Amino acid sequence: MEIPYTISTRPDTGLWNAKIGIWLFLASEVMLFGGLFSAYVFLRLDAPPGRWPHGLLNVPVGTMNTAILIMSSVTVVLAWAALKMRRYRVYWWYMLATITCGVIFLVVKLAYEWPQKFDHFGAYIKSEALEKYEQYLGNHRLEEKGLPPRLEITGHLHNREALNDPNIKEYEVALDPVNADPTNPAMDRPHFLYVPPTDKIAKIDKEDVERATMFLPTHNTYFASYFTITGLHGLHVLAGVLVFIYMWLPVSKKLYQHNPEHLANRVEVSGLFWHFVDLVWIFVFPLFYLL
Amino acid sequence: MNNPPDISQDPAEHEEYAHNVQKHVRGYLVVGALLLTFTGITVALSYVDFGTRKANIGVAMLVATLKAGLVAAIFMHLAAEKRLIYRVLIFTGFFVLGLFWLIFLAWYDPITR
Numbered sequence: 001m002e003i004p005y006t007i008s009t010r011p012d013t014g015l016w017n018a019k020i021g022i023w024l025f026l027a028s029e030v031m032l033f034g035g036l037f038s039a040y041v042f043l044r045l046d047a048p049p050g051r052w053p054h055g056l057l058n059v060p061v062g063t064m065n066t067a068i069l070i071m072s073s074v075t076v077v078l079a080w081a082a083l084k085m086r087r088y089r090v091y092w093w094y095m096l097a098t099i100t101c102g103v104i105f106l107v108v109k110l111a112y113e114w115p116q117k118f119d120h121f122g123a124y125i126k127s128e129a130l131e132k133y134e135q136y137l138g139n140h141r142l143e144e145k146g147l148p149p150r151l152e153i154t155g156h157l158h159n160r161e162a163l164n165d166p167n168i169k170e171y172e173v174a175l176d177p178v179n180a181d182p183t184n185p186a187m188d189r190p191h192f193l194y195v196p197p198t199d200k201i202a203k204i205d206k207e208d209v210e211r212a213t214m215f216l217p218t219h220n221t222y223f224a225s226y227f228t229i230t231g232l233h234g235l236h237v238l239a240g241v242l243v244f245i246y247m248w249l250p251v252s253k254k255l256y257q258h259n260p261e262h263l264a265n266r267v268e269v270s271g272l273f274w275h276f277v278d279l280v281w282i283f284v285f286p287l288f289y290l291l
Numbered sequence: 292m293n294n295p296p297d298i299s300q301d302p303a304e305h306e307e308y309a310h311n312v313q314k315h316v317r318g319y320l321v322v323g324a325l326l327l328t329f330t331g332i333t334v335a336l337s338y339v340d341f342g343t344r345k346a347n348i349g350v351a352m353l354v355a356t357l358k359a360g361l362v363a364a365i366f367m368h369l370a371a372e373k374r375l376i377y378r379v380l381i382f383t384g385f386f387v388l389g390l391f392w393l394i395f396l397a398w399y400d401p402i403t404r
Contacts, residue, residue, distance in 0.1 A: 014373045023376050027383040034387035042394045059334065066330050074323035077366050081316050085309045189340070275366045282358045285330075286351040290337035291344070 007261045022269040026276050033280050036229050040287065043221045049148040053222050054291075055178075056120075056154075056215070058194040061113060062289040065105050066281060069237075072101030073278045076244070076271045083264040088256055091267075095248040098274070102241035109234055117215040117223070121157035123171055124220075129208035136175065136202055138182025147188060153179050153204060155197040162206075163213070171204045171212060173197075226288050233284060236277045243270045322365045329358045 004010070005017040013020050044052055079094035125133055130151070134140065137150040157163070158172040178187045180198040206212075213219045217227040246252070247267060255263045333354045341347045364370040369380075 013375050015375060020375065020379075023379050027379050030383050030387055031390070034390045038390040038393060041391065042397060045394070059337075063330065063334050067327055070323060070326045070330065073326075073362065073366055074319060077319050078316060081312050081319070085312050272367055275362050278366075279359050279362050282355050282362070283352075286333055286337070286355055290334065291348050291351055 007259070007265055016265060018265055018269045022272050026272065029276060033229075033232075036225070036232065037283065037287075040225045040229065043225060047221065050151045051220070053152070053220065055189075056117075056222075057226075057289045058113065058116070059289055060194070061108060062285055065108055066285045068101045068105050068108075069278045069281050072098045072105075073275050075101065076267070076274050080264060080267045080271055083256075083260065083267055086260055088253065088260075092248065095244060095267075099241055099244050099248060102237050102244065105237055106234060106241070109230065114227075119156075120154065120215040121171070121173060121212070122152050122154040122215060122219060123173070123204050123212035124152050124210040125204075126208055126210045127151075129205075132208060133202075133204070136179040136182060138187075141183050142188075145188065150178075150182065153202060155179060155202075157214070158201065169206055171206065171209070173202050173204060175200045175202050229284060230288070233277065233280055236273075236280070240270070240274045240277055243273075318365065322361055326358055326361060329354055333358075 003017070007016060009016055075094045075097040079091050079098060082088075082090035082094055125137070130137060130139060130149070133153060136153050139149045142149055153173060153175070155176045156174040158174060159168060162168040162171050174197040176197050177195045179202070180200040181187060204212075215223055217224045247263070247270065252263055255266075333351055336350055336354065337347065339347075341350060369376075
């Protein structure tokens with residue numbers, strides 16, 4: 001049985017069917033991400049002073065990934081335009097470029113950004129012990145300047161076994177620049193360029209620690225929302241890449257020879273999905289990386 | 292910017308049609324370049340201190356909304372779309388605002404606050 005209205009307009013809607021289908025789907029996607037962003041705003045606005053971290057993500061890498069997604073949005077719309085002009089070869093190359101961009105985005109996210117976080121350590125200090133670690137926190141100075149306090153010491157955990165072994169009484173941390181030199185005015189605003197932990201080692205008694213984990217979703221509400229939203233967004237990128245691969249494989253050539261406008265419409269609706277994924281990232285990037 | 296019209300079935304008109312799409316392609320490239328520029332601007336502005344963090348967030352969200360508008364209007368062809376799609380989106384906009392309204396509802400919770 002033929003699917004009706006793949007290229008011709010259905011009289012009552014004024015649209016071909018896939019177009020109205022994808023927009024209804026995107027409407028549900030807006031609700032899905034809208035709910036998550038709403039949760040993000042709620043968690044962030046209600047975070048007590050010093051509880052919402054800043055400057056933990058790698059801005060140059062995030063900027064690069066943003067640019068890659070934007071370029072892939074351009075290439076997919078050019079791929080569609082090429083089909084409209086009946087230039088299959090051009091379409092094929094633009095589609096390959098789009099797939100490559102999507103794959104690069106995912107690789108950067110999964111093989112570089114996330115693992116780097118899983119390998120980073122942070123310890124929230126109990127409020128009564130903050131004074132003891134003043135040399136790493138610099139809270140006296142922050143208080144004078146009216147800035148929110150630092151409650152966490154972060155860096156590279158040398159004795160990782162300390163996380164699970166109750167017999168080890170302290171964490172040995174190679175400090176991040178912000179904790180190695182906390183009174184430096186350059187550290188008042190979070191560092192935007194990624195700087196690796198310093199050689200300066202701090203020993204933190206487990207008794208003084210309120211909570212200490214690697215930078216996992218459980219670490220704080222910031223990372224919980226970061227991993228949830230970027231994870232769901234990453235799944236969308238993966239889905240888009242899989243659909244594009246299908247439309248790029250030889251099977252698409254068959255459809256093209258049989259009914260080129262049908263393939264063009266398929267590319268248009270999957271392109272609409274891809275632009276939506278790009279659009280979500282346009283908000284994710286400043287909210288998590290920059291602000 | 293209007294969308295490219297549906298392709299003509301008449302081969303004689305196809306030449307003119309292809310030329311027409313070509314014009315749109317130029318538009319897409321310009322929008323792509325604009326989006327990249329705005330990304331650079333967003334990053335640069337995050338280094339500027341606008342006084343409070345709220346002000347910085349406001350500026351960044353303004354630029355992001357502008358970028359999102361460009362993607363939606365040009366790449367997603369919303370600048371000239373059929374009425375039914377606008378109707379769907381008006382409903383979506385209404386309900387998504389409802390999701391953000393939940394934040395206010397939580398703040399005015401009289402039992403736990």
